Amino acid sequence: MARTLYEKLWDEHVVASPDGEPTLLYIDLHLVHEVTSPQAFDGLRLNGRSVRRPDRTLATADHNVPTDPISTPVLDPISKRQLEALEENCQEFGITVFPRGHENQGIVHVIGPELGVTQPGMTIVCGDSHTSTHGAFGSLAFGIGTSEVEHVLATQTLPQQRAKTMAVTVNGRPPTGVSAKDIVLAIVAKLGTGGGAGYVIEYRGEAIEQLSMEGRMTVCNMSIEAGARAGLVAVDETTIEYLRGRAGVPSGNEFEELADRWRGYVSDPDAEFDAELVLDASQVVPYLTWGTNPAQVVALSGVVPSPDDFDDLDQREAVSRSLAYMDLTPGTPMREIPVDVVFLGSCTNSRIEDLRAGAHVARGHHVAANVRALVVPGSHRVKRQAEEEGLDQVFLDAGFEWREPGCSMCLGMNPDQLKAGQRSASTSNRNFEGRQGRGGRTHLVSPAVAVATALLGRFASPDEVNA
Amino acid sequence: MKAVQFIEGRAVPLERSDVDTDQIIPSDWLKRVERTGFGRGLFSEWRDDPEFVLNNQSYVGATILVAGPRFGTGSSREHAVWALMDFGFEAIIAPSFGDIFRNNASKQGLVIVQLDQVDVEELTQLIKESPSRLVIVDVEHLRVEVPETGWQRTFTLDAMTRERLLNGWDDIGLTMRREASITTYEQTSHAPSLAGVFDANGHVR
Ligand code: SF4
Numbered sequence: 326m327a328r329t330l331y332e333k334l335w336d337e338h339v340v341a342s343p344d345g346e347p348t349l350l351y352i353d354l355h356l357v358h359e360v361t362s363p364q365a366f367d368g369l370r371l372n373g374r375s376v377r378r379p380d381r382t383l384a385t386a387d388h389n390v391p392t393d394p395i396s397t398p399v400l401d402p403i404s405k406r407q408l409e410a411l412e413e414n415c416q417e418f419g420i421t422v423f424p425r426g427h428e429n430q431g432i433v434h435v436i437g438p439e440l441g442v443t444q445p446g447m448t449i450v451c452g453d454s455h456t457s458t459h460g461a462f463g464s465l466a467f468g469i470g471t472s473e474v475e476h477v478l479a480t481q482t483l484p485q486q487r488a489k490t491m492a493v494t495v496n497g498r499p500p501t502g503v504s505a506k507d508i509v510l511a512i513v514a515k516l517g518t519g520g521g522a523g524y525v526i527e528y529r530g531e532a533i534e535q536l537s538m539e540g541r542m543t544v545c546n547m548s549i550e551a552g553a554r555a556g557l558v559a560v561d562e563t564t565i566e567y568l569r570g571r572a573g574v575p576s577g578n579e580f581e582e583l584a585d586r587w588r589g590y591v592s593d594p595d596a597e598f599d600a601e602l603v604l605d606a607s608q609v610v611p612y613l614t615w616g617t618n619p620a621q622v623v624a625l626s627g628v629v630p631s632p633d634d635f636d637d638l639d640q641r642e643a644v645s646r647s648l649a650y651m652d653l654t655p656g657t658p659m660r661e662i663p664v665d666v667v668f669l670g671s672c673t674n675s676r677i678e679d680l681r682a683g684a685h686v687a688r689g690h691h692v693a694a695n696v697r698a699l700v701v702p703g704s705h706r707v708k709r710q711a712e713e714e715g716l717d718q719v720f721l722d723a724g725f726e727w728r729e730p731g732c733s734m735c736l737g738m739n740p741d742q743l744k745a746g747q748r749s750a751s752t753s754n755r756n757f758e759g760r761q762g763r764g765g766r767t768h769l770v771s772p773a774v775a776v777a778t779a780l781l782g783r784f785a786s787p788d789e790v791n792a
Numbered sequence: 793m794k795a796v797q798f799i800e801g802r803a804v805p806l807e808r809s810d811v812d813t814d815q816i817i818p819s820d821w822l823k824r825v826e827r828t829g830f831g832r833g834l835f836s837e838w839r840d841d842p843e844f845v846l847n848n849q850s851y852v853g854a855t856i857l858v859a860g861p862r863f864g865t866g867s868s869r870e871h872a873v874w875a876l877m878d879f880g881f882e883a884i885i886a887p888s889f890g891d892i893f894r895n896n897a898s899k900q901g902l903v904i905v906q907l908d909q910v911d912v913e914e915l916t917q918l919i920k921e922s923p924s925r926l927v928i929v930d931v932e933h934l935r936v937e938v939p940e941t942g943w944q945r946t947f948t949l950d951a952m953t954r955e956r957l958l959n960g961w962d963d964i965g966l967t968m969r970r971e972a973s974i975t976t977y978e979q980t981s982h983a984p985s986l987a988g989v990f991d992a993n994g995h996v997r
Contacts, residue, residue, distance in 0.1 A: 341973040346952050349970055353983035361869065363825035374964065377974075380985040389823060403823035410825050421990045429994060440996075442986060454868040454892060470870035470896035472963065480967045482974055486950075518810065519862050522891055552865065554891055572996040573989050586982075618810065639809060639861075736819050757814040757866060759837055 327593035329490045330557050331525045334465040334590070338448045340482055347484035353447040353464075355477045356433045357384035357420065359411040360738070361452025365475035366414040377481045379419040383442060386411055386425045387432045388453075389738040392701050392728035395426040404739065418478070431704020431730045434458040434672035438542065439706050441571025445560045445587035450477055455672050455754065456555075457548040461541035462568075463560035463590035465525070468549065488554065489599040491524040495532035499606040502786065504682065505540030506674060506752065506771035508532060508604075509547040510612040514622035515602060521553030524600065527592060528558050532606035538567040539678035546673045547754050550619035559591035611786050613659060614756045614769040616647035621756075623659060625774060625786055631655030650758055651766050652746075659784045666749040667698040667779035668761070669725075669772055671735035674752035675703030677710050679772040684716040686776040686787045692724035693782030699726045699741065701733040725779065737762040750778040793901045795960030796931055799882045801855030803927040804845055805916040811859055812866030813893065817875040830871055831878030850923035858916055859886040861909060864893025873900045883929040885936065887912050898953045899963055903929055905936060905947045918943060931957050 328336070340349040355378075362384070369375070376382060389404040391397065399405040408425060415422035423430035429440065434455055437443035443459045449466035450456060452474040459466035469483065477483055493512055512528075526548050533541065541558045548556030558564075565584045568574050575583065611625040621644075623630060629648070632641040632655070648655065653662070669675070669683050680702060692698045700720050702708035708730055711717055717727045734741040735753040743749055743765025752775050756767040770778065777785040821833035838844045845851060857876065863886040864872060873896045876884065883903035897904050907915070918938050919925055928937040931954060937944045955961070991997050 340977045341970045343970075349967060349973070351974070351977050351981065351983075353981070360822050364827045364870075367825070367827065372964070380987040381983060383986055401823070403825075406825055407823055421986060421994050423994050427994055429990075429996070440989075442984075442989065444984070447983060452868060454866070468868035468892060470868050470873075470892060470899070472870060472896065472899045476963050476967065479964045480974065481978075482967060482970075484963070484967065518865055519888070522888075552891065573984065573986070618812075643810060738819050738822065755814075755866070757812050759818055760814055763818070763837065 327596040329592040329596040329598060330463060330527055330559055330590060331465065331488070331490050334446065334448065335487060337446070347486050349482050350448060350485045351482055352450050352477050353381060354437070354442060354449045355382045356437055356449065356451035356456070357382060357474070358387050358433050358451070358453065359407040360388040361471045362414065362474055363407060363410045364471050365478060366418065368475040369478060374479045376418040376420065376478045381481060382420045382478065384411060384415050384420050384422040385430050385433050385436055386423065388732045388736065390425045390731040391739050392731050392733050392741055395729060401740070428705050431706065432672045432675065432732055434546065435676060435703030435707065438462065438538065439571070439704060441568050441573035444568065444574065445564060445590045450483065454549045455546050457553070458542050458546040458672055460545040460548070460555050460557040461538060462564055463557060463587070465555060465557070467555040488525040489523050491521065491526045491553070491600040491602065492598040493526050493528050493602045493604070494530040495528065495604045495606050496530045497532060497606040498535060499532055499609045502611060502773070502788065503609050504771040504773060505536050505543040507609050507612050508606065509544045510614070510622045510769065511604060511609045512602070513547055513551045513620050514612070515604065516551040516620070518550065518618050518620045519552045521548060521551035524553050525555045525557060526553045527598070528556060533558060534561065537678055538563060539676045542676070543673055547619065550754060560587045611771065611774055613750070613774065613784060615651065615653060615659065616644070617650055617756055617758050619754065619756060619769060621647060625659055625784060627659055629653045629655050629657045629659065661783060663748070663783045664696060664750050664778055665747040666743055667696060667775050668701070668734040668749055668751040668753065669699065669775050670701030670703065670733050671753035672703065673754040674772050675701060675707065677707050679752065680707065680711045680716050683772040683776040684719040686773050686790060687723040687725065687780065688719050690723055690780045690790060692779045696779055696782050698724065698779040699728055699734060701728045702730045704730045723780070734761050736760060750775050750784065793960050793962060796882060796901055796903055796957045798932065799855055799903065799929040800926055801882070802851060802853060802924060803856035803858050803885070803915070803919045804851045804854045805919050806845060806857060806859040807916060809860030810862045810865060813864060813869050813872040813890070814866055816864065816872040817869065821875070822869060822871055827874060828878060830875035831880070834875040834879045853880065855880055855882045856927050856929060857881050857884045858912060858919065859884060861887040863889050865890035868892045870896045870900070873897050873902050877902055885912060885915065898957070901957060901960065903931055903957060905929055907936065907945055907947055911945050914943065
């Protein structure tokens with residue numbers, strides 16, 4: 326029987342499928358961070374349980390680390406407590422941990438791939454919904470809650486219901502100036518925030534194949550914004566070349582053998598999906614969100630929509646509420662809307678390629694007056710590489726802040742927050758009310774648009790910067 | 793976890809759709825390392841508004857929340873469930889739910905009741921008319937009732953979730969009945985071990 330990639334990954338990880346109960350799935354890699362783990366470790370202690378496979382568990386500090394220089398103390402007492410708890414718990418249970426300032430520390434979905442511990446064919450979980458990022462490697466990766474974190478720590482397995490499969494096929498090539506972020510915003514807009522619920526999405530088609538691993542990660546990252554728990558991209562030579570030479574993979578013949586096995590992590594040609602969405606990449610343009618959910622997307626060249634554009638009464642109300650929160654007037658050209666803060670970072674867009682794309686636009690220009698612009702590399706490794714390439718200097722010369730790695734303003738758990746009423750252009754993945762700080766207004770954009778926006782002080786595309 | 797067979801109490805009409813987990817419990821509450829006390833952060837951005845339904849005295853002490861479609865979308869934070877439960881809710885009734893939220897909720901003993909949108913709207917009307925009306929969520933018989941008016945609907949739960957709720961079964965204990973299968977699986981697993989990759993200080997070997 327022809328199988329989709331998801332079905333292959335599923336079948337390979339079944340530990341037991343008892344009658345009338347969910348299937349017990351084996352977890353190959355468990356990534357842990359400071360926010361969703363303390364109560365899980367607490368639970369283990371409470372019940373006298375240990376971690377079954379510390380050697381398949383990896384922890385890093387990311388969600389609430391300050392992005393100030395490492396020498397500055399963590400002022401927020403609760404952040405401090407969570408960060409300390411992570412270190413103590415990992416010490417106690419024998420888990421490798423990268424605390425703040427460690428050379429391998431960074432956003433959990435950035436470090437897994439860059440260290441080569443994220444590999445094709447794996448099942449990967451983390452107590453964070455953007456774990457779907459790792460699916461770019463042909464691995465089944467999804468977010469879990471804290472009690473599931475505890476469950477995986479104790480048993481290295483998870484009871485799971487099989488998902489339905491959806492193919493999202495993006496045919497053709499996108500126009501120049503269109504990034505992976507624009508592609509995924511187009512997909513989320515099409516599917517809506519609930520369209521992917523119950524599905525695992527496999528992204529495919531020429532536009533996906535021609536993406537770098539960084540781009541594929543950006544796409545898979547936002548699967549959850551369409552309601553899908555996981556996103557996948559089949560393994561190809563791009564996957565294998567990305568992993569070659571990374572810390573977590575063997576070298577020489579052993580790598581070639583592994584790579585051969587990885588090449589099998591693709592859907593069979595005649596495998597059937599439960600649903601399919603087809604997009605034409607040539608129709609994708611630079612996008613941004615205007616509202617308070619990631620499906621509320623409009624072209625950068627477009628205008629703020631009006632509730633009257635929508636038929637459904639429920640939706641009209643939701644649109645009105647979003648517009649009120651975002652303080653926007655229907656019909657306003659997006660390009661005329663000024664911003665206060667620009668954030669280049671997060672597990673969606675903080676990898677080296679994202680920083681290169683941003684620096685390319687920033688070079689030789691300056692951030693507009695009254696705009697605060699932050700660049701937060703996804704990890705220390707990304708930061709070091711960017712510094713080797715001189716990207717830090719490009720950003721600093723252009724008036725951007727060059728900060729230490731972490732989740733930062735993606736969710737505002739550290740001091741990097743929007744103030745009430747401030748408007749941001751952000752390369753992150755969620756524009757929910759208050760996400761980047763109480764009362765803050767978030768517009769999701771690609772790295773290139775973020776930087777162009779910082780330079781012009783209003784939403785802008787890179788081609789306007791030199792005009 | 794506590795067993796839940798039968799919930800009888802007042803119900804609060806939230807009347808909002810797409811209530812995501814950031815709204816249920818804003819991220820500044822995620823920094824705690826304890827499992828308790830999250831109820832104070834529930835819907836905290838909305839609770840500043842005196843008109844917000846949870847600030848309405850007639851609903852104080854309610855144990856059932858009635859919400860619009862797509863309740864609990866967004867992040868995987870289980871804190872959303874802890875906040876709802878810590879506040880005193882034992883069941884959420886809505887036309888649809890975020891997947892991860894639904895999953896998290898059933899593992900903690902928070903009962904997820906999915907009804908058709910028209911039924912949720914009817915129920916909302918009933919409890920708005922008279923906030924003191926008792927509502928019953930019967931997990932044993934998979935029924936929602938408003939005894940005073942005779943209004944009654946059935947709902948579904950997968951068999952496992954229902955059993956667990958009824959018995960108050962803990963997840964890990966259930967899984968460890970399969971310990972032998974896990975060990976057998978591990979003997980053939982391809983998954984790499986990180987022990988060879990990092991030294992004791994987390995540096996690449
Ligand atoms: S960058 Fe944002 S979305 Fe990504 S893991 Fe951190 S908080 Fe979650």
